[in-house]
Amino acid sequence: MRSERLVPLIVACALFMEQLDSTVIATSLPAIAADLQEDPIALKLALTSYLLSLAVFIPASGWFADRFGSRTVFRAAIVVFTAGSLLCGLAQALPDFVAYRILQGMGGAMMVPVGRLVILRTVPKEELVSALAWLTIPALLGPVIGPPLGGFITTYFDWRYIFFLNLPIGLLGFVLVSRFIPDIREPNVPPFDIRGMILSGLGLAGLVFGFALLGQHAVDARFAFAIIGVGAVAMGFYVRHARRTIKPILDLALLKIPTFFAGVVGASLFRIGIGALPFLLPLLLQLGFGLSPFASGMITFASAVGAMTMKFTAAPILRAFGFRRVLVVNCVIASVFIAVGALFRPDMPYLVLIGALVLGGFFRSLQFTSTNALSYADVSSEQMSRATSFASVAQQVSISTGVAVAALVLDGMRGWRGDGTIALGDFSVAFLVVATIAVCSVFFFLRLPADAGAELARGRVKPAVPPETPGEFGSAA
Missing domain, CATH: 1.20.1250.20 (MFS general substrate transporter like domains)
Incomplete structure (x- = not known):
């Protein structure tokens, strides 16, 4: 198979793993809550923490790929996502589960955007439409397969196998990326907007995660509002920073x-x-x-x-x-x-x-x-x-x-x-x-x-x- 077809297929497989995982877990939330002896509503943190981790780290993905090489970052992203999957399957309490979902989100945030950049930079323009079409396949199949697959595994086996399924897929992806994905770097990479990354990350995490903590009976409402306040202040500082910076992260x-x-x-x-x-x-x-x-x-x-x-x-x-x-x-x-x-x-x-x-x-x-x-x-x-x-x-x-x-x-x-x-x-x-x-x-x-x-x-x-x-x-x- 030619590289312009194989590269999109490898990226599509990584996207499928990320998409399948995000849709499978929603069906299994009540069972996970029962096993961890938690209120089902409390499991909202498992969803919000993953999505918020994506939001915080996606803006940095392009810069890291330009600076350290697309293959290096792509492989690291697969390792982080797979390690997060393993730890999620071994979690024994809600705080552990949420922390490991955040780790998964860090890997997902780097994996999919960097994969897109690899395609845009390696595939000839005349093959680009065909190559990008590969990426729509997992976006179509993941949400269709995810809910019934997650329900089947949870009903007849154990919800933990949902996360363990990512281990062989992640290993195969690591091998294929190491062999076929070129390590593209940009010669002139602008300085990383680290201040913007910190401020936007604190702001987004504080606002969304603090809001998610409201209604958690194990957490004082004043603590949740304090986190929301920190997020609001951080976002205010980010707005001022972005107006004064030539190339802000957002x-x-x-x-x-x-x-x-x-x-x-x-x-x-x-x-x-x-x-x-x-x-x-x-x-x-x-x-x-x-x-x-x-x-x-x-x-x-x-x-x-x-x-x-x-x-x-x-x-x-x-x-x-x-x-x-x-x-x-x-x-x-x-x-x-x-x-x-x-x-x-x-x-x-x-x-x-x-x-x-x-x-x-x-x-x-x-x-x-x-x-x-x-x-x-x-x-x-x-x-x-x-x-x-x-x-x-x-x-x-x-x-x-x-x-x-x-x-x-x-x-x-x-x-x-x-x-x-x-x-x-x-x-x-x-x-x-x-x-x-x-x-x-x-x-x-x-x-x-x-x-x-x-x-x-x-x-x-x-x-x-x-x-x-x-x-x-x-x-x-």
């Missing part, structure tokens, strides 16, 4: 581009609503309906099926109606399908439930595809790497915030009732809250000019858009 000047602002900030609100679904649905189906993890996974993967179906219709829809109209109308439709989760009941026919998930996945994926394309429509080539980092960070933060919001609503509802258990009606309130947050993104899309992205919608230009965000299908599920 370039806030990109927000001056109207399409990028709408595609990132508007989509972040939408993703807060969507990010809650992989947390809420398995809990509803297993704790509320009494289904096994395997049965739960067989139902929740329907969203990914709807998302895959949309890929064949997105371009014609955008050509026919334009970005602004699609984003506004589809935002409302997709948010309604989130709210439909409030109507799910154990006696509902499963075909109706699955049908709602398939349709919801279709419209959510259409929203993601539209915002992903529009975000980069007016971004210049020299701004592209900074824009992709910024958008990736915003995505991970918004998804982790969605998990925290959903968990906070569930905990607040049972606290209001004075009951330690989670009632079926608590899930209804949570679905309605996150749907309300998601639909608020429509106000950002209404501000777009009527012809926003018109040439892109008609296919007259092809901006240097990076491969589709891997989290799209995982979030949609």
